[in-house]
Amino acid sequence: MKFGAHVSIRGALHLAVDRAVAIGCECLQIFVGSPRQWREVHYSEHDFDLFVAKRRDAGLDPLVAHTAYLINLASADPQLHARSTAALIYALRVMDRLGGKAAITHLGSRGTRPWPEALPRVAAALGVALEATDRAMILLEHSVGAGGQVGGTFEELRDVLQAVHDHPRVGVCLDSCHLFAAGWDLRTGDGLGAMLREFNRTVGLARLHAFHLNDSQGTLGSRLDRHANIGQGRIGRAGFATLVNHLRLRRLPGFIETPGFDHHGPDGRNLRLLKQLRLAGKPRRQRARSGH
Secondary structure, eight states: OEEEEEOOOTTOTTHHHHHHHHHTOSEEEEOSSOTTOOOOOOOOHHHHHHHHHHHHHHTOOOEEEEOOTTOOTTOSOHHHHHHHHHHHHHHHHHHHHHTOSEEEEOOOBOTTSOHHHHHHHHHHHHHHHHHHOSSOEEEEEOOOOGGGBTTOSHHHHHHHHHHTTTOTTEEEEEEHHHHHHTTOOTTSHHHHHHHHHHHHHHTOGGGEEEEEOOEESSOTTOOOOOEEOTTTSSSHHHHHHHHHTOTTTTTSEEEEOOOOTTSSSSOHHHHHHHHHHHHHTSOHHHHHHTTO
16 A cells, blocks of 8 residues: 655645655645635646646655535535535546546535435536546545435445446545444454455445545544544554555555644654554565565
8 A cells, every 4th residue: 555645735736745755655635725615726837737747756646636625515505516516626627637546525414314315416416527527536535424424334435336327437535534433443354354345345346546544533433533643543553554454455545634743734653654564564575675
């Protein structure tokens, strides 16, 4: 598994690459604007080109964007639904321009309305976004499922994929904290294996394109989405050692969204911990070739 972080674009878009390199990223996740505003940032071609050149030189791959937190593709409010769809399109267009792999998005909340009523709205938004963009994927992020959040079960993710006719540009991003909060025990190989078997049966592992690697402040099944630093939460180092070295997950990029040991966001210490766990999981012969 390759490791990266959600890195700030504060000051200039291309500065995210510098920050990612400084903390030891191998891949990169960014916002393409403010996560708590609808406003779209209009970058210059120079901004885009500089980012592309820096990322190429740094070898950070893949690049993904996380969409704005305001997005609610399941909303029955026409204005909110339209704004949400437009925000998703904006993130995808920036990823298209930067050569990014995907935009990762939460699906929003259906509130008290039933899932069969909300599903067509989600599918319609995704269809419009796919039609309006060229290449970047949409990755649906699994949620904790609290408060009517959509995507809190593998069945809901499957329903969305089926509703867009298994479009090749739509996939899934799983989050270790969300999974644990939703009741999947990732602390053991048996627990992780059970989760992956169910995901494969319901959604299909071929649809899994990224992982968010966050420890959990909440207990197993708590429905509490509170990230912790790697090894400082309820999943623990042993759980992450199993996760990052699992044969079915090694092909994936893993992005941290941790609070940071200095409380300033994802940091090099979290990434170094994950790299140590990855190295420890290699056969002795591979470790020797790595110089360890």
